Amino acid sequence: MSFQNIQGQFEAEFENIQKNLNGKSGSDFNLIRKGAFEQFKALGIPTVKNEDWKYSNLKNLDKLQFSFNSASSISKTTFDSLPFSSLKGISICFVNGIFSQELSNIEESAKIKVLTLENALDQIPEVIEKHYGKYVEVDKEGLSALNNALSNSGSVIVIDENYVLESPIVIRYISDVTSENIALNIHNLIVVGKHSEAKIVEIFQTEGEKTAFSNLVTEIFVDKDAIAHYYKIQDENDQSYHVGTTQVNQEDKSYFYSATVTLNGGFVRNNLNLVLNGQYIDNHMYGLYIPNGKQHVDNHTLVDHKMPNCESNELYKGVLMDSSNGVFNGKIFVREDAQKTNAYQNCRNVITSDTASMNSKPQLEIWADDVKCSHGTTTGKLNDDAIFYMQSRGIPKPEAIRLQLVAFAEEVVSQIKIEELREMLDTMIENKLK
Amino acid sequence: MLKISNLQARVESKEILRGINLEIKPGEIHAIMGPNGSGKSTLASVLAGREDYEVTGGTVEFNGKDLLDLAPEERAAEGIFLAFQYPVEIPGVTTINFLKTAINQIRKYHEKEPLDAAQFLKLMKEKAKSVKIDDQLLRRSLNEGFSGGEKKRNEIFQMAMLEPSLGILDETDSGLDIDALKIVADGVNQLRSADRSFIVVTHYQRLLDYIVPDFVHVLYKGRIVKSGTKDLALELEEKGYDWIKSEADALEASMV
Numbered sequence: 001m002s003f004q005n006i007q008g009q010f011e012a013e014f015e016n017i018q019k020n021l022n023g024k025s026g027s028d029f030n031l032i033r034k035g036a037f038e039q040f041k042a043l044g045i046p047t048v049k050n051e052d053w054k055y056s057n058l059k060n061l062d063k064l065q066f067s068f069n070s071a072s073s074i075s076k077t078t079f080d081s082l083p084f085s086s087l088k089g090i091s092i093c094f095v096n097g098i099f100s101q102e103l104s105n106i107e108e109s110a111k112i113k114v115l116t117l118e119n120a121l122d123q124i125p126e127v128i129e130k131h132y133g134k135y136v137e138v139d140k141e142g143l144s145a146l147n148n149a150l151s152n153s154g155s156v157i158v159i160d161e162n163y164v165l166e167s168p169i170v171i172r173y174i175s176d177v178t179s180e181n182i183a184l185n186i187h188n189l190i191v192v193g194k195h196s197e198a199k200i201v202e203i204f205q206t207e208g209e210k211t212a213f214s215n216l217v218t219e220i221f222v223d224k225d226a227i228a229h230y231y232k233i234q235d236e237n238d239q240s241y242h243v244g245t246t247q248v249n250q251e252d253k254s255y256f257y258s259a260t261v262t263l264n265g266g267f268v269r270n271n272l273n274l275v276l277n278g279q280y281i282d283n284h285m286y287g288l289y290i291p292n293g294k295q296h297v298d299n300h301t302l303v304d305h306k307m308p309n310c311e312s313n314e315l316y317k318g319v320l321m322d323s324s325n326g327v328f329n330g331k332i333f334v335r336e337d338a339q340k341t342n343a344y345q346n347c348r349n350v351i352t353s354d355t356a357s358m359n360s361k362p363q364l365e366i367w368a369d370d371v372k373c374s375h376g377t378t379t380g381k382l383n384d385d386a387i388f389y390m391q392s393r394g395i396p397k398p399e400a401i402r403l404q405l406v407a408f409a410e411e412v413v414s415q416i417k418i419e420e421l422r423e424m425l426d427t428m429i430e431n432k433l434k
Numbered sequence: 435m436l437k438i439s440n441l442q443a444r445v446e447s448k449e450i451l452r453g454i455n456l457e458i459k460p461g462e463i464h465a466i467m468g469p470n471g472s473g474k475s476t477l478a479s480v481l482a483g484r485e486d487y488e489v490t491g492g493t494v495e496f497n498g499k500d501l502l503d504l505a506p507e508e509r510a511a512e513g514i515f516l517a518f519q520y521p522v523e524i525p526g527v528t529t530i531n532f533l534k535t536a537i538n539q540i541r542k543y544h545e546k547e548p549l550d551a552a553q554f555l556k557l558m559k560e561k562a563k564s565v566k567i568d569d570q571l572l573r574r575s576l577n578e579g580f581s582g583g584e585k586k587r588n589e590i591f592q593m594a595m596l597e598p599s600l601g602i603l604d605e606t607d608s609g610l611d612i613d614a615l616k617i618v619a620d621g622v623n624q625l626r627s628a629d630r631s632f633i634v635v636t637h638y639q640r641l642l643d644y645i646v647p648d649f650v651h652v653l654y655k656g657r658i659v660k661s662g663t664k665d666l667a668l669e670l671e672e673k674g675y676d677w678i679k680s681e682a683d684a685l686e687a688s689m690v
Contacts, residue, residue, distance in 0.1 A: 384485075389522040392482050393536040393592065394510035394543070403535060407526025407575075 003045040006062045009183070010040070013068045014149060028129070029121065036138050036148035043142030055327045055359045056269050056298040061241055064211055066183035068152075072096045072176035074207060079103050082174070083235060083428060084203050087420060089168040090114055096176055097153030097184045103172070112165060113158040117187060120156035127158055132189050135219045135275070136247040143243050147217045151187035157200065161193035161223075168199040168418050175236070178208030188218040190228070197227040199418060204265075206237040211266075216244035222254040224278070229417055230258040233425070236265040238293055245271040252278030259416050262289040262297045263428055273302040276338075279309045287316035288412040290432055291324035291356075298327035305338040305368075312342070317412050318349040319405050319433065320356035327359045332373065334366040341371040349379040350408055352401070398434075405433045435460050435631055436501075436600060441492035442656075443480050450476045452656035453492070458600070463632045465642055465667060468653035469675045474635045475519060477653070478604040481633075482516035483509050497599070510536075511543035515598035517589040519605040524576040529588060530558065532576050533595050540596065561594040565621040583614035590621035601625065602633045607641040619644030639671035654682050 014037050024030060045061070046053040072095045079085055079093075092114050093103035099116045106114050113124060120128055138145040155171050175182060192198050200220075206212050214236075222228045228248075236242060242265050250256055262268050274283055289297040303312045318326045328347045349358045362375035382404055390400035409429050416422045436458040443451040450473045458464055468474050480487050481494065483506035494501040501509060524532070537557075538548040549557070562569055567587050577585050586606055593601050603622065607615055622632065622645050634645055642650070642664060650666040651658045654675075659682040660666065670678070 383522070386522045386524050388484055388506060389518065389524070390532070390536075391506035392510055392516050392518075393532070393596065394507050394540040395532075395536050396505070396507045396539060399535065399539065403527055403532075404524065407524070410526055 002047055002059065003062050006045065006064070009066055010146060010150065016068075017150065017152065032133055033149050036133075036145045037150075039138050039145035040142055040149055043145055045142055052300065052329070055325070056267070056296065058241070058267070061213065064181050064213075066181045066213060068183055070096045070176070070180055070182045072098070074174060074176050076102060078207065079174070082205055082207070084170075084172070084205070084233070084421075084424060087168070087170055087201070087424070089170050091170040091172060092116075092155045093172040093174065094153055094155075094186070095174045096182055097186060099153075111160040111163040113156070114169060115156045117151065117154040117156055120189075124156070124158065127156070127191060128189070131191055131219065131221050132187075133219070135221070135249045136217050136245060141245065141271070143215050144217055144245050147185050147187055147215050147245075150185040151217070153184060154187040154189070156189045158191045159193050159196045159198045162195045163193070164197045165199070168201050168421070170201045170203060173202070173204045173214065175204075175206045175212035175214065175240070176208060177206055177210035177212050177237070177239070179210070181211040181213070183213045184215065186214060186216045188216075190218065190220045192220070192222050192226040192228045194223045195225045196223075199229040199231075201231045201233065201418070201421065203233045203235070204242060205235050206240055209237060209239060211239040211241065212236065213241040214244070216242070218244070218246045220246065220248045220256070222248065222250045222256050224251045225253045226251075227255040228257070230256065231416055231418070231421065232258070232260045232270070233263070234261070234265050234268060235263040235428070238264070238266045238295060240265050241267045243269045245273065248272070248274045250274065250276050250278065250281045250283065253280045254278070255281075256283040257415070257417070258284070259286040259288070259412060260299065261287075261412070261425060262291070263425075263432065264295065265297065266295060268295070268297045269300070270298070271300045271302070273304075274312070275304045276306055276310045276312070279307045281310040283312050284415070285312070285314045285316075286412045286415045288318070288409055289326055290319045290321070290409065290429060291326060292321040292432065294323050296325045300329045300331075302331040303333070303343065305332070305334045305341045305343060307337055308339045308341070310338065310341055312344070314345040315412065316347045317408060318358060319409060320349060320351045320353075320358055322353050323355040325357050325359075328377070329361045329363065330375065331363040332365070332375070334364075334368050334371050334373065336367040338368045339370045341368060341373070343371070343373045345375040347377040350382055350405065351379060352382070352405070402430070402433050406430055409433070435497060437495040439493045441477075441480070441494060442490045443476060443487045444490055445476070445487050449490075450487070450656055451480065454656070454658060456651065456658065458631050458633070460599075460631055461628045462649065463626070463634060463645065463647045465634045465636060465647035465650045466653055467636060467639075467650060467667060467670060469679065470637065472653040473656040474637075474653050475604055478516060478602050478633070478635050481602055482506060482514060507539065508543070510596070510598075511540045513599035515593050515596055515601045517586075517593060517601065517603045517606050519608060521577050521585040521589055523578045523580075525578050527576050528574060529572040529576050533558070533592060537595065558595065561591060564624055565591045565594050566617060567591045582609040583611070583617075586610060586614065586618050587621070590618055594621065594625060599629060600631050600633070602635070604635045605637065606634075607636055607638065615641065616644060639667045642667045652678055654679060657682075
């Protein structure tokens with residue numbers, strides 16, 4: 001049996017958590033966890049035999065030994081030297097899954113709640129009860145079930161009704177893997193209330209050269225007429241494993257704009273699932289991945305059009321260098337009731353080396369008859385004519401290539417509505433594409 | 435300035451240039467004419483350094499340097515400019531950004547300080563005015579969605595910005611109506627100077643009404659088979675290429 005070692009580690013950790021509940025083992029929340037763990041045991045960690053995991057093989061994970069409660073001593077100075085630390089706005093920072101007051105900047109008001117999962121359970125149990133774990137599908141994805149069972153870290157962000165929050169809310173996850181491998185099960189919940197607007201940024205980083213296995217679930221509830229901007233930024237080391245599911249539930253007339261930017265990461269799997277649970281909903285999903293070395297980046301997206309008159313738009317772009325791998329799988333469901341749906345999907349990739357590869361697969365399933373849907377995917381090398389054209393004007397070949405790749409990536413970055421973040425990403429992308 | 439001796443080149447196994455000899459002095463304009471497939475555009479591409487062509491023999495000396503030894507960007511920095519027959523569209527890179535990079539790379543090659551944003555914009559405004567190109571066009575992605583005329587005008591604008599010592603116009607007149615042709619020719623004429631030379635590759639004589647050459651050469655089957663003054667172009671316009679082809683074919687047959 002595959003994954004015997006790693007599954008044993010998770011089982012031991014689950015028992016460990018259950019032993020230390022101090023009388024709360026009968027709570028509703030814990031009952032959900034217990035159920036989720038049974039689901040995990042039934043589903044297991046996905047193998048390549050699972051169609052959705054065909055190109056993303058987790059087998060090397062089983063060779064590793066993880067710590068679930070690893071203390072970290074990242075200093076404020078080290079933190080400040082990390083990319084993105086100067087981003088302005090409200091921030092909530094977790095180091096090895098543990099909330100750090102020192103590294104966070106939380107300004108609470110009557111309209112905004114930024115809490116750790118633990119505090120949210122105490123302070124706003126009604127929100128947790130209503131939304132937590134309600135959107136993510138634990139019966140299909142073993143790692144999401146595992147997340148629900150073991151999540152011991154995460155943030156809960158609630159934007160009240162009728163409120164436009166100008167400054168971004170930044171959720172930082174820093175994995176300090178200088179001395180040992182760590183496993184994290186993170187679960188975030190973001191609720192954007194009716195007629196409100198917020199910009200949420202999730203940033204994942206590592207410090208050190210050992211392995212962090214981050215198993216993440218972020219649930220986002222976008223209420224009626226609300227606007228949510230969601231940016232997921234990944235900059236983790238080459239040893240890291242990141243499996244993240246962002247599950248979005250959109251109500252009537254809501255907008256959801258996302259950009260998923262993978263700068264670095266050893267093994268990255270992002271699931272972005274949108275359920276359009278109302279009419280006149282709009283969403284735009286952008287993605288950018290620029291793996292090099294042996295990095296592996298897999299983006300799976302799913303848009304479920306359930307009701308009429310909604311629009312979804314998707315553009316994912318990749319630059320694949322060296323021996324890196326990319327995977328894109330975009331599912332669009334248009335249910336029978338979802339007439340007048342507009343759904344567009346596009347995935348474009350540039351490969352800069354003979355040993356890099358990309359697997360791209362659009363999957364449209366349409367049951368309604370009055371819809372406009374399109375999809376397209378391209379993977380190719382940079383145009384030699386364009387490179388020669390630039391050279392003929394005095395631009396050396398490497399610079400000509402870099403200019404074109406940066407321009408290619410910019411189409412995604414330019415969609416980000418936080419100027420400061422855009423500039424930081426531009427610099428990091430330019431440096432990586434050198 | 436430029437001395438081409440017995441230049442031979444091929445693409446894959448097909449010989450396209452079969453011994454070109456041509457010497458160009460500062461300030462001169464040489465027109466290269468010839469029927470389709472004679473090697474005109476290949477000559478232009480080989481001089482600019484396109485990798486698709488393999489040079490199999492001969493030499494090209496440019497201002498005392500072995501041109502064939504230089505990478506395309508080095509040739510540009512040394513003062514060669516090729517105005518493309520089909521300018522390439524480059525999404526996401528504005529003409530401004532592109533030219534700023536180009537100019538500063540060339541300055542770097544000559545160990546000069548880069549132009550700052552203000553200096554660059556001043557230069558750009560001045561040159562845009564001189565070749566009558568709209569500022570707005572320059573803020574768009576390079577050649578993307580440009581009309582044929584806009585693309586060619588953009589080529590001339592780039593030439594004005596880079597101030598080469600040898601401008602090579604590869605069928606710049608193709609696909610242009612007479613008004614666009616006049617604007618492009620006018621741009622070239624403004625760049626004429628005692629130390630700047632041009633090679634004008636064209637199939638038709640009409641461009642040469644506006645850019646008057648000092649010499650006209652006819653290329654056929656990869657060789658220059660006839661040279662003359664601008665009157666030769668007029669003669670070709672009147673009589674077509676057939677008489678030249680027969681002459682050249684007869685000569686080649688007699689040499690076998």
